[in-house]
Amino acid sequence: MNRILALVASPRRLGNSELMAKEISRNLSQPHRLQLVRLPDMDIRPCRACYTCLYDEHTCSQDDDFSRILEAILKADAFILAAPAYLLAANASLKRFLDRGLSLHHHFRELWGKPAIAVTVAGIPGMEGYTKLCLESAARLMGLELKASEVVYGALPGEVFLDEGNRQVARDLAVALFGPPPPWRSLPWRCPACGGDTFRFLGPDRVRCMTCSSPGRVEVKEGQITFAVEPPEDHFFLTVEGAVRHGEWLRQMKERFQAKKQELKAICLPYLHDGEWLESRGVPGSAQGKAQK
Ligand SMILES: Cc1cc2nc3c(=O)[nH]c(=O)nc-3n(C[C@H](O)[C@H](O)[C@H](O)COP(=O)(O)O)c2cc1C
Numbered sequence: 001m002n003r004i005l006a007l008v009a010s011p012r013r014l015g016n017s018e019l020m021a022k023e024i025s026r027n028l029s030q031p032h033r034l035q036l037v038r039l040p041d042m043d044i045r046p047c048r049a050c051y052t053c054l055y056d057e058h059t060c061s062q063d064d065d066f067s068r069i070l071e072a073i074l075k076a077d078a079f080i081l082a083a084p085a086y087l088l089a090a091n092a093s094l095k096r097f098l099d100r101g102l103s104l105h106h107h108f109r110e111l112w113g114k115p116a117i118a119v120t121v122a123g124i125p126g127m128e129g130y131t132k133l134c135l136e137s138a139a140r141l142m143g144l145e146l147k148a149s150e151v152v153y154g155a156l157p158g159e160v161f162l163d164e165g166n167r168q169v170a171r172d173l174a175v176a177l178f179g180p181p182p183p184w185r186s187l188p189w190r191c192p193a194c195g196g197d198t199f200r201f202l203g204p205d206r207v208r209c210m211t212c213s214s215p216g217r218v219e220v221k222e223g224q225i226t227f228a229v230e231p232p233e234d235h236f237f238l239t240v241e242g243a244v245r246h247g248e249w250l251r252q253m254k255e256r257f258q259a260k261k262q263e264l265k266a267i268c269l270p271y272l273h274d275g276e277w278l279e280s281r282g283v284p285g286s287a288q289g290k291a292q293k
Helices: 016-026 065-077 092-099 101-111 131-141 165-177 239-249 252-271 287-292
Strands: 002-008 032-038 078-086 115-122 143-153 199-201 206-209 215-221 224-229
Touching: 002 016, 016 032, 016 078, 016 092, 032 065, 032 206, 078 239, 092 101, 092 131, 101 239, 115 131, 115 199, 115 287, 131 143, 143 165, 199 287, 215 252, 224 239, 224 287, 239 252
Parallel strands: 002 032, 002 078, 078 115, 115 143
Antiparallel strands: 199 206, 206 215, 215 224
């Protein structure tokens, strides 16, 4: 039986993100077991940038819920990612989880290509900001194949289903999860490398895809906009080999740091005593705490 893991980035019990995830699960035709993780309820401490997890998958200096979530991720066959828009982006619990994701580098070969769908819930039509992009990046950073991504609107808990159309969105997403690859790459207004639909303009005709980071050019042909994107050959988002190689490159960081340590120290140290930090009430092990000792 397929295991479906829903990562729900809403603190609300029976909120819209949870309802969408459950409605999608109800509409899956395959027999499955639905497991849910409410990210804001989990003890996921901020990444400390120690890079230890790059070298040993079981080593993180923080003893919290991340390893349990990772275990559930590795056991899952398919994923539902659901998050509400908070101040134009996904609820921060999603990012806090993702920031610990360097340890996923040990698992790309297992995770690569597992199907995922994403649901953005926003309270005000048109005000989702970059929440959809946050969810799509999350799927890619986990090595998943994003099959579909939708935005639905509803502010109060349950309001999303006052609009019956959103039940249809859930049905469509359920079909997409185990369906064929999406036709995104052939759509001219999408990134031909990854299917992303969010671009940053680097100049009047230069763009970068904000999902896979490929640079490219905007062209208008016969009145239609197209993105001619040039993905780098060894792109770490686009192939599992690239992702694995990126992990190896990150692991070389230690040697790079050792080689440049004195030079970097000479840059950093003159700034040590500038300004006054607002004191924290005590995040154990925080850089600020250490610097003040
Ligand atoms: C702190 C906060 C910030 C929010 N910011 C936005 C926003 O930027 N855009 C928007 O459309 N809705 C925003 N909302 C509304 C939520 O996205 C909306 O209520 C949604 O239904 C919540 O989903 P949930 O029930 O799954 O938690 C915000 C809600 C909160 C609590």
